[in-house]
Amino acid sequence: MAANPCLFCRIASGEIPATVIFRGEGVTAFRDIAPQAPTHVLIIPDQHISGAAEVTGVHDEMVGRLVRVAAEIARQEGIAESGYRLIVNQGRDAGQSVPHLHVHLLGGAQLRVPLG
Numbered sequence: 361m362a363a364n365p366c367l368f369c370r371i372a373s374g375e376i377p378a379t380v381i382f383r384g385e386g387v388t389a390f391r392d393i394a395p396q397a398p399t400h401v402l403i404i405p406d407q408h409i410s411g412a413a414e415v416t417g418v419h420d421e422m423v424g425r426l427v428r429v430a431a432e433i434a435r436q437e438g439i440a441e442s443g444y445r446l447i448v449n450q451g452r453d454a455g456q457s458v459p460h461l462h463v464h465l466l467g468g469a470q471l472r473v474p475l476g
Contacts, residue, residue: 366408366458368404378390382433385429386407387404387429388406389430389433390402396464397467397471398467399437399439399444399468400464400466401433402465405426410461411459411461413451414461415461426461426463427446430446430463434465434467437467439468444467446464446466447463447466448461
């Protein structure tokens with residue numbers, strides 16, 4: 361049996377080390393290795409979903425859980441009051457570099473607007 365080629369699936373399973381700050385309820389959250397803000401956390405479903413375009417009604421609970429966990433982490437990181445950004449990129453043109461659904465939690469500084 362070949363090893364799972366998905367980087368984020370391997371992080372979720374513990375096969376690849378990461379700075380994990382949340383694990384539970386089918387969700388794993390870890391610090392981005394190339395942070396774009398003082399707080400930059402990736403929140404992923406442990407189940408492989410390649411991206412937002414693959415999300416269907418059966419994923420509604422999981423997607424809600426990703427956002428709830430992001431809000432909990434923002435409170436823990438002390439950025440809930442000042443504000444934070446949640447980003448989901450879909451596809452190469454949007455900057456999705458790992459084909460596994462993930463939410464970027466960015467904060468801890470004034471973030472540039474507009475994006476892109």
